[in-house]
Amino acid sequence: MAKPSLPQGTRDFGPDVVRKRSYILNIIKSVFELYGFQPLETPAMENIETLMGKYGEEGDKLIFKILNNGLDNPEKEKQIREDFEKVLQGKNVKGITERALKYDLTIPFARYVAMNHSHLTFPFKRYQVQPVWRADRPQKGRYREFYQCDADVVGSNALLNEAELASIYHEVFSRLKLDGYELRINHRKILTALAKTCGGIDKMMDITIAIDKLDKIGIIKVKEELTQRGLTTEQVNIIEKYLNINGTNDEILNSLLEIIGKSEIGKKGIEQVSFVLANLQPQHLNLKLDPTLARGLNYYTGIIFEAKAPAEVKMGSIGGGGRYDDLTGLFGVPNIPGVGISFGVDRIYDVMEELNLFPPDVHIGTQVLFFNLGEAESTASFFLMQQLRQKGVRCELYHESAKFDKQFKYAEKKNIPFVIILGEKELKESTCNIKNLTTGMQQTIPTADLLKHQF
RNA sequence: GUGGUUAUAGCUCAGUUGGUUAGAGCAUCAGAUUGUGGUUCUGAGGGUCGCCGGUUCGAGCCCGGUUAGCCACCCCA
Numbered sequence: 001m002a003k004p005s006l007p008q009g010t011r012d013f014g015p016d017v018v019r020k021r022s023y024i025l026n027i028i029k030s031v032f033e034l035y036g037f038q039p040l041e042t043p044a045m046e047n048i049e050t051l052m053g054k055y056g057e058e059g060d061k062l063i064f065k066i067l068n069n070g071l072d073n074p075e076k077e078k079q080i081r082e083d084f085e086k087v088l089q090g091k092n093v094k095g096i097t098e099r100a101l102k103y104d105l106t107i108p109f110a111r112y113v114a115m116n117h118s119h120l121t122f123p124f125k126r127y128q129v130q131p132v133w134r135a136d137r138p139q140k141g142r143y144r145e146f147y148q149c150d151a152d153v154v155g156s157n158a159l160l161n162e163a164e165l166a167s168i169y170h171e172v173f174s175r176l177k178l179d180g181y182e183l184r185i186n187h188r189k190i191l192t193a194l195a196k197t198c199g200g201i202d203k204m205m206d207i208t209i210a211i212d213k214l215d216k217i218g219i220i221k222v223k224e225e226l227t228q229r230g231l232t233t234e235q236v237n238i239i240e241k242y243l244n245i246n247g248t249n250d251e252i253l254n255s256l257l258e259i260i261g262k263s264e265i266g267k268k269g270i271e272q273v274s275f276v277l278a279n280l281q282p283q284h285l286n287l288k289l290d291p292t293l294a295r296g297l298n299y300y301t302g303i304i305f306e307a308k309a310p311a312e313v314k315m316g317s318i319g320g321g322g323r324y325d326d327l328t329g330l331f332g333v334p335n336i337p338g339v340g341i342s343f344g345v346d347r348i349y350d351v352m353e354e355l356n357l358f359p360p361d362v363h364i365g366t367q368v369l370f371f372n373l374g375e376a377e378s379t380a381s382f383f384l385m386q387q388l389r390q391k392g393v394r395c396e397l398y399h400e401s402a403k404f405d406k407q408f409k410y411a412e413k414k415n416i417p418f419v420i421i422l423g424e425k426e427l428k429e430s431t432c433n434i435k436n437l438t439t440g441m442q443q444t445i446p447t448a449d450l451l452k453h454q455f
Numbered sequence: 456g457u458g459g460u461u462a463u464a465g466c467u468c469a470g471u472u473g474g475u476u477a478g479a480g481c482a483u484c485a486g487a488u489u490g491u492g493g494u495u496c497u498g499a500g501g502g503u504c505g506c507c508g509g510u511u512c513g514a515g516c517c518c519g520g521u522u523a524g525c526c527a528c529c530c531c532a
Binding site: 005006008056058059061062104132134135136137138139140141142143146147148209295307315316317318319320342343344345346347348371373403404405406407408409410411412419421423424425433435437440442 | 456457488489490491492493522523524525526527529530531532
């Protein structure tokens, strides 16, 4: 028998890890609820045409496709061979694969809204916490199965939503003690205006992909890449001027007005960003306008967000989002605009682990361990334990009569803070010993008082 | 998908130009200790050297392939 193993890029989560993940997830979910979002879940798999073509050419390649069942049916052999020929040419054929694992939560949500818009109350605010799958090659902070936590508002053009979503980022990261995070915003229309002034709208993709790398590769390489992508020196110079914009949010807005303010679309983008910034206290939210922020997903049309891990951990993006004018239009229901954000829990986990930000009590599962010191003693302990459980105290009784040494070590390993020792002597006297393993302090109390004791 | 790099005990890692029986620390288990853990001491168990093949009298070490981790590119949370 071969050694068991996991598929590339997937992980098991042991008890400690699940507790820490839940700690993060619970904070995110409760903040979503605090802002009036409602939960939604969609299936792990979608019909493949729901997903294809929504994430750009690269995205399509990273979608996990599911092989149809029954391909070995001899009656269909001829058709299947023909279909498979098409697969070899890089096409998707229903006869071979008609379903795929979901790639993100936004598109399935758009599909849901398109299917249910007639009986949803708009604006519809939903949050969704589920795994997604990408056939990417794994590396640090990149997995093939990972969780996304999304909050979206659909059916509203109000920029108030953007302001609220920015506050959610702040609230969640503050509660996680992840100070030092950075939230950057930009506007697709600002990027569009830039593209229009140099190279034309069809160069938009080339320009955004290149300038998005500024942080990583520096201005010189970005210029090289722009030239390589077919921009003239004059156009590259405008972009360089754009990339050199710096200063406070207000200063950046002014510089942007200078470069692209003449274009209607650019002006509109700048206005919207100003509005959102004006309605928040950006300095308190680590909120920074960043004209170089691009984001790959091509359905964004308005303000875009990116949350970055504290600079010292080299993780990059731990969340992102933005506004999309017409996502449900892809599914035949036009004119439902939306805006949403996403948290990448797996990356947030890695960052928190690296910065040691989990609270120590995150590991406390069982609060009290009853020692097992014999038959009569354990029967009495069991009875007491059940009463404590009724009170909501998480307890367990050691599974067999054993030496003290063993039972103490069990409690230690499981991070159980209290043990209750009830032996022959205590049984006679109707008392029990409560020992706090953190402090080493021990007290003897009448069993009758145990239920009143605070753990 | 492309390139680089790593893989030895549960964990972290040594392992000489290829040479007899592959080591250490930590962890585990047992004992010192039949009602008080964390310290200490003694002892024990634990390995198909990731997997498959090749070169060689002989491979943990060299070569090829493969799987997985990590890193870079692409892209992204």
